[in-house]
Amino acid sequence: xxxxxxxxxxxxxxxxxxxxxxxxxxxxxxxxxxxxxxxxxxxxxxxxxxxxxxxxxxxxxxxxxxxxxxxxxxxxxxxxxxxxxxxxxxxxxxxxxxxxxxxxxxxxxxxxxxxxxxxxxxxxxxxxxxxxxxxxxxxxxxxxxxxxxxxxxxxxxxxxxxxxxxxxxxxxxxxxxxxxxxxxxxxxxxxxxxxxxxxxxxxxxxxxxxxxxxxxxxxxxxxxxxxxxxxxxxxxxxxxxxxxxxxxxxxxxxxxxxxxxxxxxxxxxxxxxxxxxxxxxxxxxxxxxxxxxxxxxxxxxxxxxxxxxxxxxxxxxxxxxxxxxxxxxxxxxxxxxxxxxxxxxxxxxxxxxxxxxxxxxxxxxxxxxx
Amino acid sequence: xxxxxxxxxxxxxxxxxxxxxxxxxxxxxxxxxxxxxxxxxxxxxxxxxxxxxxxxxxxxxxxxxxxxxxxxxxxxxxxxxxxxxxxxxxxxxxxxxxxxxxxxxxxxxxxxxxxxxxxxxxxxxxxxxxxxxxxxxxxxxxxxxxxxxxxxxxxxxxxxxxxxxxxxxxxxxxxxxxxxxxxxxxxxxxxxx
Amino acid sequence: xxxxxxxxxxxxxxxxxxxxxxxxxxxxxxxxxxxxxxxxxxxxxxxxxxxxxxxxxxxxxxxxxxxxxxxxxxxxxxxxxxxxxxxxxxxxxxxxxxxxxxxxxxxxxxxxxxxxxxxxxxxxxxxxxxxxxxxxxxxxxxxxxxxxxxxxxxxxxxxxxxxxxxxxxxxxxxxxxxxxxxxxxxxxxxxxxxxxxxxxxxxxxxxxxxxxxxxxxxxxxxxxxxxxxxxxxxxxxxxxxxxxxxxxxxxxxxxxxxxxxxxxxxxxxxxxxxxxxxxxxxxxxxxxxxxxx
Numbered sequence: 001x002x003x004x005x006x007x008x009x010x011x012x013x014x015x016x017x018x019x020x021x022x023x024x025x026x027x028x029x030x031x032x033x034x035x036x037x038x039x040x041x042x043x044x045x046x047x048x049x050x051x052x053x054x055x056x057x058x059x060x061x062x063x064x065x066x067x068x069x070x071x072x073x074x075x076x077x078x079x080x081x082x083x084x085x086x087x088x089x090x091x092x093x094x095x096x097x098x099x100x101x102x103x104x105x106x107x108x109x110x111x112x113x114x115x116x117x118x119x120x121x122x123x124x125x126x127x128x129x130x131x132x133x134x135x136x137x138x139x140x141x142x143x144x145x146x147x148x149x150x151x152x153x154x155x156x157x158x159x160x161x162x163x164x165x166x167x168x169x170x171x172x173x174x175x176x177x178x179x180x181x182x183x184x185x186x187x188x189x190x191x192x193x194x195x196x197x198x199x200x201x202x203x204x205x206x207x208x209x210x211x212x213x214x215x216x217x218x219x220x221x222x223x224x225x226x227x228x229x230x231x232x233x234x235x236x237x238x239x240x241x242x243x244x245x246x247x248x249x250x251x252x253x254x255x256x257x258x259x260x261x262x263x264x265x266x267x268x269x270x271x272x273x274x275x276x277x278x279x280x281x282x283x284x285x286x287x288x289x290x291x292x293x294x295x296x297x298x299x300x301x302x303x304x305x306x307x308x309x310x311x312x313x314x315x316x317x318x319x320x321x322x323x324x325x326x327x328x329x330x331x332x333x334x335x336x337x338x339x340x341x342x343x344x345x346x347x348x349x350x351x352x353x354x355x356x357x358x359x360x361x362x363x364x365x366x367x368x369x370x
Numbered sequence: 371x372x373x374x375x376x377x378x379x380x381x382x383x384x385x386x387x388x389x390x391x392x393x394x395x396x397x398x399x400x401x402x403x404x405x406x407x408x409x410x411x412x413x414x415x416x417x418x419x420x421x422x423x424x425x426x427x428x429x430x431x432x433x434x435x436x437x438x439x440x441x442x443x444x445x446x447x448x449x450x451x452x453x454x455x456x457x458x459x460x461x462x463x464x465x466x467x468x469x470x471x472x473x474x475x476x477x478x479x480x481x482x483x484x485x486x487x488x489x490x491x492x493x494x495x496x497x498x499x500x501x502x503x504x505x506x507x508x509x510x511x512x513x514x515x516x517x518x519x520x521x522x523x524x525x526x527x528x529x530x531x532x533x534x535x536x537x538x539x540x541x542x543x544x545x546x547x548x549x550x551x552x553x554x555x556x557x558x559x560x561x562x563x
Numbered sequence: 564x565x566x567x568x569x570x571x572x573x574x575x576x577x578x579x580x581x582x583x584x585x586x587x588x589x590x591x592x593x594x595x596x597x598x599x600x601x602x603x604x605x606x607x608x609x610x611x612x613x614x615x616x617x618x619x620x621x622x623x624x625x626x627x628x629x630x631x632x633x634x635x636x637x638x639x640x641x642x643x644x645x646x647x648x649x650x651x652x653x654x655x656x657x658x659x660x661x662x663x664x665x666x667x668x669x670x671x672x673x674x675x676x677x678x679x680x681x682x683x684x685x686x687x688x689x690x691x692x693x694x695x696x697x698x699x700x701x702x703x704x705x706x707x708x709x710x711x712x713x714x715x716x717x718x719x720x721x722x723x724x725x726x727x728x729x730x731x732x733x734x735x736x737x738x739x740x741x742x743x744x745x746x747x748x749x750x751x752x753x754x755x756x757x758x759x760x761x762x763x764x765x766x767x768x769x770x771x772x773x774x775x776x777x778x779x780x781x782x783x784x785x786x787x788x789x790x791x792x793x794x795x796x797x798x799x800x801x802x803x804x805x806x807x808x809x810x811x812x813x814x815x816x817x818x819x820x821x822x823x824x825x826x827x828x829x830x831x832x833x834x835x836x837x838x839x840x841x842x843x844x845x846x847x848x849x850x851x852x853x854x855x856x
Contacts, residue, residue: 008642079603084569183426185598185773187484188701314699324771327608331688334610334640337814338633338670338829342732342751344815345797350726379571379579383623386583390621393590394764394779395679422587424580461584482708486588486597508593508740509779511760537742541591554591556740556779 023068037061046252046281047071051322052078053182053201054085055251055280072203076323090178092236092245096255096278098151099231103282106155107225108259114152119230120282155227156257156274165259165272188314195297195317199290200278202320208285210310211292219296219308222261223275230254230282254279258291263302273302385414385421389543392552397505397516399498403548408440410466412494414545416444419464419492423451427461430454430489434466457489465493468544469522474532477540485537488555492543496520498551506558515563516551518544529559572619572652578602582620582775586766589777594739595707596690596774604770611644612770614667614686618648621682621766622665627655629663634671634812634829641669660832670733672754674811674833677763679780685748687769690776692736692746712744715787723792732797738785739778747784753796753812758784801826806837 024031038045038061048060052075060078067073103119106112159165179194186194199207214221232252236245256277264270275295277287296310309315319325355361381404388400407416423429429451435441441464442453457463457476465471471493480488500519503526506512522528532539532555539555553559570576578600585599604612622628628648632641636658644667645656657663660675669686677683693703696714706712715736722730729735735752739745747758748767758765758778765778778784788794802809804825811833813826828834837843 008637008639009646012639012642076603076607080605083602083604084573084575086575182602183600185600187598314701318700323603324608327610327612328688328771329609330607331609334669335633335638336670336749338751338812339733339749341799341813341815341829342753342797345799346728346730346732349797350728350730353727379576380624382576382579383571383621386579387621387623390583390586390590390764393587394777422580422584424577426581427584483704484598485592485595486585488588490587508782509590511762511781537592537595541587556591556593 023066032065034058034061034065037064043282044069044071046279046283047204047286048074048078050280050283050286051075051201051203052082054078054082072322072326076326079323089237090180091248092238094233094235094251094253096229096233096253097153097157099229099233099253099255100147100149100250101152101229101231102252103231104152104227104229105225106227108155108227112155112158114148114150121284154229154255154257156259159226159259159272163269163271166263166274168274186317188317189300190313190317192294192298192301195313196276196278196290196294198317198320199293202290203322203325204283204286204289206320206322206325207289207293210296210316211289213308214292214296214310219299219306219311220261221258221275221292221295223292223295224259225288226257226259228254228256228284228287230284252281254281254283254287256284256287256291258288258295260295273298381417382421385417389418389421389550389552392543392550393509393541393554395509396507396553396557397503397510397514397551399549399551401548402550408438408444410434410438410494411441411444411464412545413548414550415464415492415494418543418545418550419445419451419462420448422490423449423462425450425452428452428454428459430457430460430463432463432465432467432471434470435464460489463489463491465491468493468495469520471522474528474535474540479535479538479540482538485539488538488540490541490543492545494545497546498544498549502561502563504560504562505553508556509554510557516559518546518551526559526561529553529557533558569651572622572648573605574602574616574619578616579620582616585775586617586620586777589766589775590764590779592743593778593782594737594743594745594776596769596776598773599775601770601773606643606647608771609688610640611667611669611686613768613772613775614669614684614770615644615647615768616770617684617766617768617775618665618667619652621684622648622652622654624652624654626664627657627662629657629660629666629832630668631666631671631673631830631832632669633814634673634833635831637831658832659836670749670751671812671829672750672757674808674828674830675836676757677761679762681763683761683763683765685750685765685767687746687748687767687774688771689734690746690767690769690772690774692734692744707743710742712738715744716789719787720789723789729788729792729794735794736787738787740782741785744787745776745778745784751797751812752786752794753798755784755786755794756796760784799826803828803834803837803843806834806843808834808837808842 038057044064045057045060048063048071049055063074063077066077101117103121104117156165179191181194181197232250234250235248237248238245258275260273260275262270263273275291277291279286293310297313297316299306299311385402388402392398392400402417403413404417404420429445445451454460457472458478463477477489480486495518499517502515502517505514505516536555541555542553544551581600585597589597604615606612630641630645632638648654649656660673665682667684691703693706696718697703719729733751734746734749735755737745737747737755747755760781762780764780767776786794799813801813803811803813805827808828811828811830814829816825816827818825
């Protein structure tokens with residue numbers, strides 16, 4: 001005998017209890033701490049902060065722990081938390097030129113003021129599984145140079161001195177209000193401010209693939225990594241009540257200045273164009289990909305053809321957000337019986353009519369005709 | 371949640387809900403009231419301002435309101451809404467002298483693509499009674515008799531112009547004391563019983 | 564239990580104001596999709612965040628809330644959303660359609676006719692009825708602005724020439740007050756006629772797509788069709804195995820591995836109420852429900 005489905009509430013509670021149990025895993029294994037996640041899975045924390053759009057290492061570590069290491073779930077947790085936070089305003093623009101640099105490389109100049117600083121990087125490591133890490137290891141402290149607090153201007157700015165590259169903030173106007181897509185729904189065409197915000201929050205994998213597609217000819221950018229820098233920058237907030245900007249603290253950022261193909265022609269002198277990437281923490285792949293996609297999205301503004309996916313603003317900006325994407329893809333798990341029944345009924349009817357027309361009889365069931 | 375915060379939240383919800391119902395059923399009277407606003411702000415106008423405006427919604431005041439500096443001060447203090455000089459810039463326009471109210475085309479009417487980017491006009495009248503109109507359109511089963519005064523002599527023509535602009539246009543809220551009725555742009559209006 | 568860390572109904576007051584302003588515009592322009600700055604909610608996009616934000620913005624302490632998914636109060640997502648509002652707003656909830664002042668729904672309109680004191684809040688995944696004909700927002704927005712709906716009719720007519728019928732069984736497009744073509748959310752087209760001249764206010768929230776739209780009470784809502792192919796609602800030609808209803812939308816349930824099937828009301832409140840009134844004994848016509856040849 002059929003019994004109408006009941007007990008959804010209890011089933012949900014039981015599922016949540018099973019989740020908590022699975023999250024903890026084997027009880028004999030020590031529980032992971034937020035400090036361990038923050039310190040030893042630091043790049044994961046960086047990614048969650050960046051796409052979660054909230055700079056807080058401890059909360060990001062908590063989100064990773066709660067999400068059992070599922071990064072998109074962790075990003076979602078952080079975003080949902082962010083919704084509930086009161087907003088006091090926007091910080092002053094950060095000055096990446098004054099960054100306390102931990103890593104800084106240029107692919108366009110062999111040497112430059114401040115030099116090439118490799119810093120902590122996977123680059124040039126041989127990707128051989130290091131079995132010594134399977135045990136607790138005793139790692140000696142690395143030798144570091146004394147802190148150099150000289151501000152080093154970016155490669156793009158150095159090029160800009162000679163007019164070889166376009167100015168950083170062209171027509172859209174410095175000092176103009178910067179949009180915020182979390183406060184105003186995106187409409188198209190979007191300004192570069194909103195595009196960059198969207199890309200900064202966008203899924204690393206999605207941006208990576210799009211960036212890759214531009215390198216393979218779908219919207220060629222002709223890029224040079226002018227500079228990638230990673231380090232600590234100060235954040236300031238202009239406080240109305242005191243009348244000046246007060247420091248709030250420091251954040252680690254990765255910035256990528258991409259130098260791209262020329263623009264210019266009869267009326268303007270030829271110069272390189274820019275693509276820009278900026279991400280929380282050490283997120284180089286993300287910053288590079290973002291810079292390539294940013295440049296691709298500038299195609300229309302620069303009078304180039306716009307026929308590749310990465311150049312299609314509506315396509316890119318509408319699908320870059322992994323919290324939106326995962327929600328909608330995963331909502332297919334929700335019940336759809338009502339719609340499925342409606343389709344089933346229609347399909348049965350069409351089939352019945354098909355077989356009738358063709359003089360065949362359908363087996364075995366045809367009760368659904370109206 | 372402390373008590374003042376929750377009371378503000380509930381008062382704000384109640385005023386909104388009253389206007390939502392009034393907009394859904396044009397010509398139906400609903401009530402809302404906020405205390406402590408300076409004259410000539412009526413209790414219902416004050417409640418709507420507190421409920422719906424903030425730093426994201428420019429507010430325009432007609433001369434009769436603008437003459438009283440306490441009105442703008444109260445709005446700024448209560449809501450943080452910027453006071454603008456042109457009705458066309460306003461998300462909300464407040465009218466104390468309804469007979470002198472600007473033509474609908476003076477306000478933001480939205481665009482064909484974004485007709486929602488338009489002004490909501492809140493105009494204070496003396497009473498819901500007297501001069502009668504017939505209303506039709508969405509929210510009205512067959513037709514509804516509606517009475518309000520004073521209103522500009524050519525009120526019906528103005529509303530016809532507004533309807534002609536549809537989906538662009540302004541949405542009008544009439545307020546008398548604690549009472550309110552809405553005439554959204556979708557309404558069709560004729561004079562008489 | 565209330566969660567003290569959050570505001571009444573979860574959303575902060577500034578967010579509610581923004582949503583409320585969008586709702587008012589939506590009611591004033593029936594069927595037009597108002598963009599709003601949808602927030603990230605603590606449930607995933609695509610799982611009712613739009614409906615939840617609309618409900619949170621309108622809900623007051625005296626409301627009685629009903630939440631249904633697939634017509635049922637007890638499906639997992641309905642339970643989850645109802646619990647969310649009990650926890651964050653402490654409102655009274657009900658499963659009885661007639662007792663509710665606010666009904667949030669996914670994919671169904673209740674069978675019991677709604678009254679003018681009620682608000683029906685729909686969860687909407689894709690608010691744009693033209694989206695599958697034209698993926699670009701810039702284009703569809705222009706088409707709405709110009710009332711340029713020819714493409715939709717062409718699509719529906721292509722169905723007819725290919726299948727002999729309009730091959731849309733749910734989310735069947737409607738025209739509201741003779742102006743905007745609107746997506747009614749993925750309700751079965753069986754429910755479409757209930758939208759027309761409905762005494763209740765109908766609000767639609769699409770969180771991921773950041774749109775709110777509305778149908779005021781007593782508004783003309785017409786399902787798109789052609790003179791030679793008029794709109795026809797569909798239901799399984801059967802009666803409910805449990806309550807005997809012959810007028811309700813039915814879920815088909817497979818009861819064993821041999822494919823034995825039965826039909827039951829999708830609207831659990833409607834079905835339960837009928838059974839409580841003594842309907843559903845073998846006396847009523849249930850022959851079609853056993854039709855599993």
